[in-house]
Amino acid sequence: MTPALDEAATPRRGRSSPAGTSVEKAMRILxxxxxxxxxxxxxxVAQRAAVSRSTAFRVLATLGHDGFAQNYGDGRYGIGSRLSGLGAQIVRVVSAGVGPALQELKDGARGNTVHLGVRVGDHAVYLHKVDSDKPYEMRSRVGNQFDLHCTAIGKAILAHLTPAEVEAVAASTGLPARTPATITDLAALHAELAAVRERGYSIDDEENEATVRCIGAVVFDRIGRPRGGVSVSTVTFTVERAELLGYVPQLQDTARRVADLI
Structure with missing residues (x-):
């Protein structure tokens, strides 16, 4: 990759600018x-990455040359073949590592759907899914992006960020209402996250999707920061809340195991 992605070719010392270093900008654009x-x-793209249009154009030209971005020729850009291949390879490697642990959780949770998600900026992305044995299927897909404030994995992550970090996410996303049960008030969200920390697991009680109830546990990285989470998802008309909560100990154990695998 061409080293000079930013306005200045000379590396800067000390703290980066609010907009970030050249590498940070490139990652946000990806x-x-x-x-x-x-x-x-x-x-x-420029707006989402919080960079100027000229910077976005310049970085995308470099990324396109290296196969990480694709210019469609009509002013639109998408992911390139090299990035797609890298993403697929990462998913295969991660799935090989975490698959058995998540399968055990699914079996212990009477065949209900299990997800692994990781934080990406102000949202999270599904990295692995073990589908339910039931005659219905969750709409989630590996690679799909989802909100933090209204999902079990998302709230497990938010609960272990600082209040300022939570407020930054809220300011960025706006805490959109996905269902009538979604928490859209920042004070109420802080209270919910305090409860998550106290009990050690999160609950999405039809907050992201009607008739879907989930429990989640945080996955920490090697320095104790919340990297992602594991969840068990159920349909409310087939699994009672009390039954779902009975899966919490195995969920928490799985989250600890997965932390060593991703």
Missing amino acids: EALAVEDGPHRLMD
């Missing part, structure tokens, strides 16, 4: 390209 419903307009 994240913006990976948002669903692409390809995306240059203006939208």
